[in-house]
Amino acid sequence: MANQDYETHEHDVLVIGAGGAGLRAAIEAAAQGVSVGLVCKSLLGKAHTVMAEGGIAAALGNVWPEDNWQVHFRDTMRGGKMLNNWRMAQLHAQEAPDRVLELERWGALFDRTKDGRILQRDFGGHRYARLAHVGDRTGLEMIRTLQYHGIHQGIDVYMECKVERLLKDGDHVCGAFGYWRNTGKFVLFKAKAVVLATGGVGKAWKVTSNSWEYTGDGQSLALWAGADLIDMEFVQFHPTGMVWPPSVRGILVTEGVRGDGGTLKNTKGERFMFNYIPEFFKGETADNEAEADRWYADKKNNRRTPDLLPRDEVARAINAEIKGGRGTPHGGVFLDICTRRPADYIRKRLPSMYHQFKELAGVDITKEPMEVGPTCHYIMGGVRVDADTTAATVKGLFAAGEVAGGMHGSNRLGGNSLSDLLVFGRRAGLYAALYAKDFGGPLTVESSHVESLAREMLEPFTRTGGENPYAIQADLQETMQNLVGLIRTEHELREAMKRIESFRHRAARTHVDGGRTYNPGWHMALDLASLLTVAECCTLAALERRESRGGHTRDDHPYTDDSWGKINVVIRQRQGALALSREPLPEMPAELKALFQERK
Amino acid sequence: MAQFTMRVFRGDASGGGFKDYRVEPEEGMVVLDVIHRIQATQANDLACRWNCKAGKCGSCSAEVNGKPRLMCMTRMDLFQPGDTITVAPIRTFPLIRDLVTDVSYNYEKAKQVPPLRLKPPEPDGTYRMMQEDIDRIQEFHKCIECFLCQDVCHVIRDHEDKKRVFSGPRFFIKIASLDMHPLDTRDRSSFIQQDAGVGLCNITKCCTEVCPENIHITDNGIIPLKERMADSLDPIVWLLRKFRGPKSSQA
Numbered sequence: 001m002a003n004q005d006y007e008t009h010e011h012d013v014l015v016i017g018a019g020g021a022g023l024r025a026a027i028e029a030a031a032q033g034v035s036v037g038l039v040c041k042s043l044l045g046k047a048h049t050v051m052a053e054g055g056i057a058a059a060l061g062n063v064w065p066e067d068n069w070q071v072h073f074r075d076t077m078r079g080g081k082m083l084n085n086w087r088m089a090q091l092h093a094q095e096a097p098d099r100v101l102e103l104e105r106w107g108a109l110f111d112r113t114k115d116g117r118i119l120q121r122d123f124g125g126h127r128y129a130r131l132a133h134v135g136d137r138t139g140l141e142m143i144r145t146l147q148y149h150g151i152h153q154g155i156d157v158y159m160e161c162k163v164e165r166l167l168k169d170g171d172h173v174c175g176a177f178g179y180w181r182n183t184g185k186f187v188l189f190k191a192k193a194v195v196l197a198t199g200g201v202g203k204a205w206k207v208t209s210n211s212w213e214y215t216g217d218g219q220s221l222a223l224w225a226g227a228d229l230i231d232m233e234f235v236q237f238h239p240t241g242m243v244w245p246p247s248v249r250g251i252l253v254t255e256g257v258r259g260d261g262g263t264l265k266n267t268k269g270e271r272f273m274f275n276y277i278p279e280f281f282k283g284e285t286a287d288n289e290a291e292a293d294r295w296y297a298d299k300k301n302n303r304r305t306p307d308l309l310p311r312d313e314v315a316r317a318i319n320a321e322i323k324g325g326r327g328t329p330h331g332g333v334f335l336d337i338c339t340r341r342p343a344d345y346i347r348k349r350l351p352s353m354y355h356q357f358k359e360l361a362g363v364d365i366t367k368e369p370m371e372v373g374p375t376c377h378y379i380m381g382g383v384r385v386d387a388d389t390t391a392a393t394v395k396g397l398f399a400a401g402e403v404a405g406g407m408h409g410s411n412r413l414g415g416n417s418l419s420d421l422l423v424f425g426r427r428a429g430l431y432a433a434l435y436a437k438d439f440g441g442p443l444t445v446e447s448s449h450v451e452s453l454a455r456e457m458l459e460p461f462t463r464t465g466g467e468n469p470y471a472i473q474a475d476l477q478e479t480m481q482n483l484v485g486l487i488r489t490e491h492e493l494r495e496a497m498k499r500i501e502s503f504r505h506r507a508a509r510t511h512v513d514g515g516r517t518y519n520p521g522w523h524m525a526l527d528l529a530s531l532l533t534v535a536e537c538c539t540l541a542a543l544e545r546r547e548s549r550g551g552h553t554r555d556d557h558p559y560t561d562d563s564w565g566k567i568n569v570v571i572r573q574r575q576g577a578l579a580l581s582r583e584p585l586p587e588m589p590a591e592l593k594a595l596f597q598e599r600k
Numbered sequence: 601m602a603q604f605t606m607r608v609f610r611g612d613a614s615g616g617g618f619k620d621y622r623v624e625p626e627e628g629m630v631v632l633d634v635i636h637r638i639q640a641t642q643a644n645d646l647a648c649r650w651n652c653k654a655g656k657c658g659s660c661s662a663e664v665n666g667k668p669r670l671m672c673m674t675r676m677d678l679f680q681p682g683d684t685i686t687v688a689p690i691r692t693f694p695l696i697r698d699l700v701t702d703v704s705y706n707y708e709k710a711k712q713v714p715p716l717r718l719k720p721p722e723p724d725g726t727y728r729m730m731q732e733d734i735d736r737i738q739e740f741h742k743c744i745e746c747f748l749c750q751d752v753c754h755v756i757r758d759h760e761d762k763k764r765v766f767s768g769p770r771f772f773i774k775i776a777s778l779d780m781h782p783l784d785t786r787d788r789s790s791f792i793q794q795d796a797g798v799g800l801c802n803i804t805k806c807c808t809e810v811c812p813e814n815i816h817i818t819d820n821g822i823i824p825l826k827e828r829m830a831d832s833l834d835p836i837v838w839l840l841r842k843f844r845g846p847k848s849s850q851a
Contacts, residue, residue: 042649044707045745046657104727107716107781109734109741116728134738140656141741148774151711159707182696211651245628251654356654359673361628470640514645517612518697521644 004454006177006186010443011037011156012436013429014176014191016163016218019047020139020421021401021428022197023146024099028429029195030153034436037189038150039158039178041213045147048199048211048402049421052139053254053352055121055131056103056422057415058096062113063120064128064299069093071127074595076416078280079125079310080380080409081550082565083231086588087387088407092416092423099422100132108145110134122259125310125413127284128299129259136254136350142418161187163217164526165453166194166225169444172395173225177450179457181523184516186454190443192436195428196222196383196392196399201235201534203473205376206481209241209252215527216534218403222383223533223573227392230405230568230583231381232534233541234551236412237486239264239314241375243332248360250375253335253353255414257370258307260349261296262337264318265369266326272333273306276317281309312411312550315374319486322373332373338366374486379534380412380551381405381541384570389431390424396435400428406568410550460525466511469525476503476528476535484539489555493543500536507532536578541569544580602681606634608646609688612697618686619643625681632660632671635687635699647698655812658746662699663688668748668810690751705756706747709767712795713774717786733782736820740777742813743770749807749817755800766797769807773821779828789829798825 013029015022018040026038040047059072072093077084100118104110110132111119120129134141151157163178167188175190198218202210223229240253258264266272274292277285285306286292292305307314318333327333337346343366347354350365357363357370382405383392390398401421408416460466476499483496507528512521547561548554567582604625607618621638632650639646651657653672660671665686679685693701721727749769750756756768767775775792778784792798801822808817815821 042651042659043703046651046659048651050657050744051652051654101726105718107778109729109738109781112729112731112734116730117726134741137656137742140744144741144743144745148710148713148715152715182700182702211653211657213651246626247629247633248654352654352656359655359675360630468640468644470644474640512644518647518700519645520639520647524644 003458004186004451006188006450006454008188008190009037009156009158010190011035012191013037013193013195013432014039014189015195015197015429016176016221017047017197017199017401017403018044018157019049019197019199019401020142020146020418021425022047022195023143023150024422024425025195025197025400025429025432026155027146027150027153028426029433030155032430032433032437034433036155037158037191038155039161039163039189041160041162041181043159044157045143047143048213049139049143049418051209051211051252052142052418053136053252054123054256054259055133055138055415056096056100056142056418057123057126057130057413058100058132058419059093059130060097060100060118060120060132062117067128067130070595072096072130073592075126076413077409077596079413080411081560082409083549083568083585084409085387085406085586086592087586088424090592091387091427092407092420095423096419099419099426103142103145103422106145106149108141110141121256122296122308123414124255124258124308124314126415131259131415133256135348136256136352138418158187162523162526163221164457166221166397167445167449168225168394173397174443175445177453182518184519184522188445188450190445192439192443193396193398193432195432196397196403197401197425197428198403200379200402201538202376202378204476204480204531204535204538205485206477207241207250208376209238209250210376216530218399219382219537220530220533222392222394222397222399223537223571225394225397226573227394227397228384229382229537229571230384231410231541232379232537232571233545233569234380234410235376235538236311236378236380236551237315237374238377239311239318239374240335240372242361243328243371243373244330244361251356251360252375252377253370253372254350255311257335257337257350257353260337261340262335263305263307263340264314265334265336266321267328267334268326271307272321272326273309273314273317276313276320277306277309278313281313285309310411310413315486316553318372318374328371330371332371334369335372336369338368378402378412378417380408380410388427390428391431396439398428398432400424410552457526460510460512460522463509463511466509467506469507469510469512469521469528472503472506472510472528473524473531476500476531480535484535484542487553487555488542490543493539496539497536497543500532500539504532537571540578540580541571544569544582604634604676604679604681605684606638607684607686608635608638608698610646610698611695613695620684625676629676630672631664631674631676631685631687634676635671647696647700649700656744658744661690661746661748661751663690668751670746670812673812690748692751692757703747705763706745706750706770709771710774712767713771713778714786714788714791716778716781716784718783719785727783729782737777737780739815740773740821742815743773744813745770746812748810748812752806752810754804754806755797762797762800765795766800767795769801769817769822771796772798772801772825773815773817776821776825779825792825793829798822798829801826
């Protein structure tokens with residue numbers, strides 16, 4: 001076998017990524033009777049979804065019968081500062097309850113209400129307790145349920161396989177090319193339709209809750225194939241990541257801690273969130289501690305605690321407290337549940353937080369406060385898709401989950417991610433299968449193109465004296481953390497662009513030791529291409545949007561500007577260069593607009 | 601502070617051996633951090649699996665000083681500075697490279713487990729389940745599929761000839777979780793005996809001891825399964841169990 005040889009597999013629908021969205025897409029496509037391949041970078045069941053903690057947002061109305069899809073829709077749009085694709089937000093709110101009940105039929109065991117229905121918990125930005133959950137390990141329950149349902153649906157699963165490039169025949173996608181991580185051998189997938197479900201980009205930042213897999217693969221694959229990306233400036237820094245010890249910095253602390261009664265405090269012992277209630281949320285947020293505390297049990301007569309403002313607001317507030325000198329010595333703030341809820345309740349509701357702090361930080365959260373600070377968590381932007389079908393702007397290409405943009409606008413509410421995966425994962429699988437069934441032509445892959453890709457991928461082995469790929473990633477992470485972080489400013493963003501350019505030159509000269517068998521150095525060298533691409537897209541879009549909104553805060557443009565509220569920043573690649581444009585947001589129909597006038 | 605010496609297995613199916621790396625300690629470090637440090641600075645090609653780094657995904661299983669553990673949950677302050685710490689791949693599964701093994705046995709066994717078969721819903725189209733009826737199954741659902749229980753299971757480790765008819769502790773609790781599911785109607789008794797081979801387990805509890813989620817695999821999963829197999833020889837007992845629901849059948 002020559003070095004650049006490859007094996008070939010053919011499917012009607014190829015799903016790339018096997019987290020919640022990818023698994024749900026594959027299950028739906030298989031149900032349509034087409035042949036489905038499911039590619040995952042890790043082993044099956046290890047995707048990022050497994051780390052989701054708090055719950056799945058769905059207006060089941062089990063705890064608060066007043067809840068319904070309109071309220072959920074409104075919360076989602078307001079949380080996203082009205083920049084969301086309204087149709088995605090509508091479909092999401094309407095379909096999430098069915099998707100949750102479907103998971104239950106497939107074996108998921110959510111925590112129960114007293115009358116045996118699915119219990120729901122409070123979360124930031126949600127008017128009612130809305131998150132179906134299993135303690136604080138909801139993602140694990142979801143991925144295991146989909147995984148064990150999926151393995152009986154006739155789906156071919158390709159584990160530890162990484163896709164490097166989408167292949168096109170004329171104007172449509174015809175497959176994908178990549179390698180097996182365990183052997184290093186190449187693999188070609190011919191496919192009539194491709195669903196991207198690859199997740200996010202968080203590994204471009206230093207302090208992140210994301211795993212090694214989050215290197216912007218899908219966003220880059222789509223961009224290189226000619227598809228549009230939108231809203232790439234909107235990156236969510238989750239307000240509560242662990243800050244100490246250094247080795248765990250960034251690991252997620254669920255919003256469920258605050259949903260279940262925990263509060264944020266500075267070193268003076270103040271519940272500082274009361275000082276950071278923005279005008280936009282004043283009408284629905286408690287302005288005193290007594291009301292905030294009553295709200296947990298009586299939502300009708302009290303307004304929501306500011307501890308559960310949307311994540312962008314809370315992250316900025318924590319950042320301001322730390323900068324104002326009221327942070328902990330380790331550079332965080334306190335998150336206290338131990339003085340507010342009994343130890344048994346904490347252990348029952350938040351078992352993995354209890355375990356995580358006990359084992360990794362030596363902190364007993366039933367006795368001591370946690371130390372937390374913002375951590376890079378999620379990207380709201382991504383592949384531009386049609387709301388109903390999830391079709392990208394290149395024929396045959398679909399995208400669902402974090403890799404897709406639009407659903408969450410400028411800021412995602414907690415709990416809306418798992419429901420997004422299910423709602424749009426299903427839609428992606430369905431419409432990709434329908435597209436594949438209608439696809440008439442032959443699947444033609446140009447072998448010379450594939451062979452040249454393969455040769456290019458092997459170059460890091462043959463260079464001498466090149467760069468260490470890990471060092472380039474570390475430098476990129478440092479740059480994004482310091483210059484394209486929670487608070488941004490033009491001169492820092494321009495400096496970041498310069499540095500990213502220099503990292504590109506270095507990435508073209510990487511050298512790796514060892515052979516092709518399970519070689520993480522080589523994998524990292526290849527992942528740099530997509531990491532640098534998404535880093536550049538985020539920075540470019542952040543430079544373009546001269547206002548502050550949701551997950552994009554500009555120190556030099558600190559206010560939200562209504563004219564920007566009608567615009568998406570779109571990025572596409574043309575003749576090898578990135579092109580940027582401002583395009584109008586789809587207009588919301590009048591009957592949905594009315595939902596925002598009914599009450600504050 | 602004195603450096604640690606990490607004695608890490610390097611090699612593949614054709615052979616290999618331990619290699620020493622010297623690493624500076626840092627507060628709060630876990631073994632996985634040290635492996636990453638070695639990867640980034642001394643051996644770019646050192647193979648290991650990981651994802652969440654918080655004990656939730658079950659990817660980074662290894663044998664640290666001979667003990668099967670998650671590398672991300674093994675703090676370096678368990679050891680004395682100056683100590684030599686060995687890190688080896690889990691032993692039961694075929695080696696791919698360095699700390700990465702071929703765990704496909706587990707994925708094949710997973711496929712064989714007969715899935716849930718639901719009873720009809722309530723008249724309103726939904727299902728009801730009481731928390732106390734699912735508490736025990738939720739314990740099994742905590743499983744992160746690190747396969748450490750499979751790694752230490754004597755049947756899988758030492759009896760190649762039995763692997764065909766033996767699923768192992770991870771799948772015993774999977775089967776138990778389905779069998780105890782309040783809405784399930786499927787009879788898995790012949791599968792449990794003949795294909796999953798629960799009879800081969802001699803209850804040494806090695807699996808329970810290494811479970812990072814502290815699931816009571818043996819007491820709450822395997823032993824009830826074994827008891828049911830004794831019951832299931834009696835068709836009347838089986839029928840009663842199915843009609844009365846799992847609560848009445850639990851010891």
